[in-house]
Amino acid sequence: MRVVYMLDPVDRLILDESPEPTGRVLVIDAPGLAGEVGARGWDAVAYCDSLLDERLLTVPVVEELTVGSLAGVDLVLLRLPKSVAALEEYAQRLALVPGVRVVAGGRVKHMTRGMNEALATRFAEVSASLGRQKSRVLHASGPRPGGIDFPRTARDADLDLPLAAHGGTFAGTRVDPGTRLLVSVLDRVPSATVVEERGTSVSKPSNFTCIDLGSGNGTLSALLARAGHRVLALDESRAACLATAVTAAANGVSVEVRRADALEGVAPGSVPLIVCNPPFHVGTAKDSAPGLAMIDDAARALAPRGELWLVFNAHLPYLPRLRRIGRTEIVARNPKFIVTRSVRGS
Ligand SMILES: C[S@@+](CC[C@H](N)C(=O)[O-])C[C@H]1O[C@@H](n2cnc3c(N)ncnc32)[C@H](O)[C@@H]1O
Structure with a gap:
């Protein structure tokens, strides 16, 4: 029997805006979304900053965002983190993956211009979706790899x-x-x-x-x-x-x-x-x-x-x-x- 995951409007919008993956999908900081993606039969792995979130995962866990651990990933579905710096670090790390596309979603009231700019530091194209149910996604593609200045x-x-x-x-x-x-x-x-x-x-x-x-x-x-x-x-x-x-x-x-x-x-x-x-x-x-x-x-x-x-x-x-x-x-x-x-x- 297929498990049904509880998805909130942000998760659903990310899924609806997501292109069909041609390789592995990496889901970041979104355990419910990761479960749903896995249940669809997509080749999914997940990364969570939070241990509490990580314990909810039903797909394989990626321990760190490095080129080696992200081999084969072509699509990243991401819940926008609270801080712009966190997004900046994700952008720096994800841009090391050739050809990767990112769909990053959040509640409109928590989203700022700084988030577009953080993605734009490492992706050639960044655009926002239309809002739905007070949620919105940012699409990023055309990774421009560079150095990582974290920590x-x-x-x-x-x-x-x-x-x-x-x-x-x-x-x-x-x-x-x-x-x-x-x-x-x-x-x-x-x-x-x-x-x-x-x-x-x-x-x-x-x-x-x-x-x-x-x-x-x-x-x-x-x-x-x-x-x-x-x-x-x-x-x-x-x-x-x-x-x-x-x-x-x-x-x-x-x-x-x-x-x-x-x-x-x-x-x-x-x-x-x-x-x-x-x-x-x-x-x-x-x-x-x-x-x-x-x-x-x-x-x-x-x-x-x-x-x-x-x-x-x-x-x-x-x-x-x-x-x-x-x-x-x-x-x-x-x-x-x-x-x-x-x-x-x-
Ligand atoms: C208010 S911050 C304080 C951080 C640091 N001690 C300082 O003084 O700047 C609270 C910290 O608790 C961590 N935290 C939240 N929930 C936790 C949990 N259930 N178990 C362990 N750490 C947790 C957060 O990740 C965060 O780093």
Whole structure:
């Protein structure tokens, strides 16, 4: 029996605007669309930045967008990413595939001229479809291969901190303003020595003293590693994991990076210290659910007397949930953000 995939208007428009493939089809960041394309009998592979999306895939996964892994691809169906930089990186990588055509769709309200321009940096012809159901696609063809300038790097002068970012990495090569508030009190976070004296370091043999949950460009990981912590960085985004690793290397520190959904794989009651600037979006929509889920997962993973240091937008309803972990205090605040410290009861 043929599985029917739930396609939203963007997916349907991409499919309807798609030319008949003559080779392999690559679907990017669109698990439902990938399933539908596979069910049509097209030779399909898929790439997802998000691990959560990747787990929905029913066609073979491509781990990276390189000439080798994209051999035979002639058509790319793509959900436009949130950031123009992410699209720019996709354009740079896809343009290395000879003769490839791209059909990239999104909601009209999230599309900008910058997206056409990003595609036009590497494709000779870029045109927009007529809109339908508040959605639109961009067609790109005539790839013009060139160099890839990702990950990009920049130095934060205040923190004397080199930062790396892929196109889809949260905050790019900048320090996020919320993260900067957390950084301003990072000297009050228990040191690696204190964590060790408490006798609560994450599972041997790696023996981490701290987890950076949702590590993004690796700002917090690098600073904590510079301060002597043995850091495990977790993020579900490929663009984040790769960036965190490059940031750590640029700072001359060692950070273990894993692509994971929140704290999966981390034993309950095992973590002495978690720092986190949780996500507040799902795709392009503001949503507090992922942040609440991270708080709950931190509550599960923290060791007795273990600490969660969280920064979040001041309007978000996180305080009651944090108090379920244990004693919670506000360590810093400004008009936009709050930094809290929650200590798990013993
Ligand atoms: C607000 S950003 C913070 C990034 C970085 N720590 C910083 O301070 O700039 C949240 C990060 O959480 C990641 N994230 C979102 N959902 C996640 C999940 N379920 N598991 C792990 N990471 C997740 C995002 O990819 C993003 O990098």
